[in-house]
Amino acid sequence: MPETFWTVRWPDGSEEKLYSPSSVIAEVFKPGLSYPVPDFLQRARIAMERASNRVERKYGFACSSAMDQLDRIEAKVATFIEQPDTEIACLKISQ
Known part of the structure; x- marks a missing residue:
């Protein structure tokens, strides 16, 4: 069960490294x-x-x-929820 980091690009163009245990x-x-x-959001949940x-x-x-x-x-997704056609990219997954 290695901890994993994944990087996403939000609809505003910013990138963020996220954590999963x-x-x-x-x-x-x-x-x-x-x-x-x-x-x-559903997949993240x-x-x-x-x-x-x-x-x-x-x-x-x-x-x-x-x-x-x-x-x-x-919280971050809530800022984009009014734009349901907008997409969030998964850029990278690493352990």
């Missing part, structure tokens, strides 16, 4: 692909919940870092 991100996002805002659940199965407690990252993703 698990490589599950690579099951949900693919580098080089872009996702409409609602789809990106699924990925962070799966990552947190993997930590819980291994260590006996949910991963607060995964949920904190999801909170930050949701």
Whole structure:
């Protein structure tokens, strides 16, 4: 369950390196692909919940870092939600 970092390009052109406690991100996002805002948010929720659940199965407690990252993703996505045709690009996934 290696921690994984993934870089996205937001619709405003800014790039951000995000965190996951698990490589599950690579099951949900693919580098080089872009996702409409609602789809990106749904995928991020699924990925962070799966990552947190993997930590819980291994260590006996949910991963607060995964949920904190999801909170930050949701806050950022909220600034673009009025533009549902806008896309968020997954640039890179690394361990």
